Amino acid sequence: MYKPKMVQQVVEGLTFLYELLAKLFLFDVQKAHHHQPHPKKKSREVVDDDSYGLSWRLAVETNNVRKWRTVPPKCYKHVERYMTGGQYELDLELIVDQILEYANEINVASDGMDAWILDVDDTCISNIPYYKTMRFGCDPFDSSKFKPWIMKGMCPANPEVLRLFNTLIERGFKVFLLTGRYEATLGKITIDNLLNQGFIGYESLILRSAKYKGQSAVSYKSAIRKDIEEQGYKIWGNVGDQWSDLQGECLGQRTFKLPNPMYCVS
Numbered sequence: 001m002y003k004p005k006m007v008q009q010v011v012e013g014l015t016f017l018y019e020l021l022a023k024l025f026l027f028d029v030q031k032a033h034h035h036q037p038h039p040k041k042k043s044r045e046v047v048d049d050d051s052y053g054l055s056w057r058l059a060v061e062t063n064n065v066r067k068w069r070t071v072p073p074k075c076y077k078h079v080e081r082y083m084t085g086g087q088y089e090l091d092l093e094l095i096v097d098q099i100l101e102y103a104n105e106i107n108v109a110s111d112g113m114d115a116w117i118l119d120v121d122d123t124c125i126s127n128i129p130y131y132k133t134m135r136f137g138c139d140p141f142d143s144s145k146f147k148p149w150i151m152k153g154m155c156p157a158n159p160e161v162l163r164l165f166n167t168l169i170e171r172g173f174k175v176f177l178l179t180g181r182y183e184a185t186l187g188k189i190t191i192d193n194l195l196n197q198g199f200i201g202y203e204s205l206i207l208r209s210a211k212y213k214g215q216s217a218v219s220y221k222s223a224i225r226k227d228i229e230e231q232g233y234k235i236w237g238n239v240g241d242q243w244s245d246l247q248g249e250c251l252g253q254r255t256f257k258l259p260n261p262m263y264c265v266s
């Protein structure tokens with residue numbers, strides 16, 4: 001028995017089902033695309049200088065770029081904005097908050113042997129006024145200009161690091177200031193500069209003596225930290241703006257890297 005109407009109904013039903021499945025399938029495909037969009041990769045050629053500066057600064061701070069001598073010229077405006085536009089201070093504030101969160105968990109013993117190490121240049125006190133004249137590190141380091149700047153004894157405090165310094169001392173820690181500055185030529189002015197910026201009450205300021213002349217920052221600072229430990233101190237934390245402050249031996253329980261995209265000391 002041939003019933004054309006029935007066949008037609010079956011065909012219509014199948015067509016409807018097919019269209020429905022196709023719609024559902026397409027919808028799923030679209031949804032999947034919506035959730036996993038293809039990332040738009042920026043071509044290196046069209047990246048603006050600010051984006052490049054951000055990439056470069058991140059690479060420097062994470063120690064992926066090493067032993068660099070000058071800031072790439074295309075990063076000049078980015079570094080200038082970073083150092084003078086407020087973000088640098090915000091970054092220091094966040095790091096100091098983290099350091100104090102850690103320090104507050106330490107039970108300071110009554111024997112006076114709980115120590116911290118702080119670097120001096122661009123940790124406690126700042127050389128930004130000098131680097132403003134050097135295109136924020138795009139110009140090569142020039143000791144004939146840097147030394148007269150240091151000899152003014154006018155490096156301003158980093159207020160956030162001064163807050164850290166004072167809080168550590170209040171909590172009973174012994175704070176050692178450790179710098180690669182030469183004792184013979186820069187000792188007095190460094191003491192004066194730290195004093196006029198409010199760094200009062202540290203256990204010891206250690207400058208580079210003739211014994212360590214010409215040594216790398218890593219080996220010189222490692223030797224000093226080892227000496228501090230051999231005196232019986234426990235180094236709880238070590239804070240500096242250079243990776244060379246935070247590498248080598250006797251690093252302390254924790255290290256804290258402060259930002260510095262202007263120069264590299266190795």
Ligand SMILES: [Mg+2]
Binds near residue numbers: 120121123240242
């Ligand atoms: Mg430093």
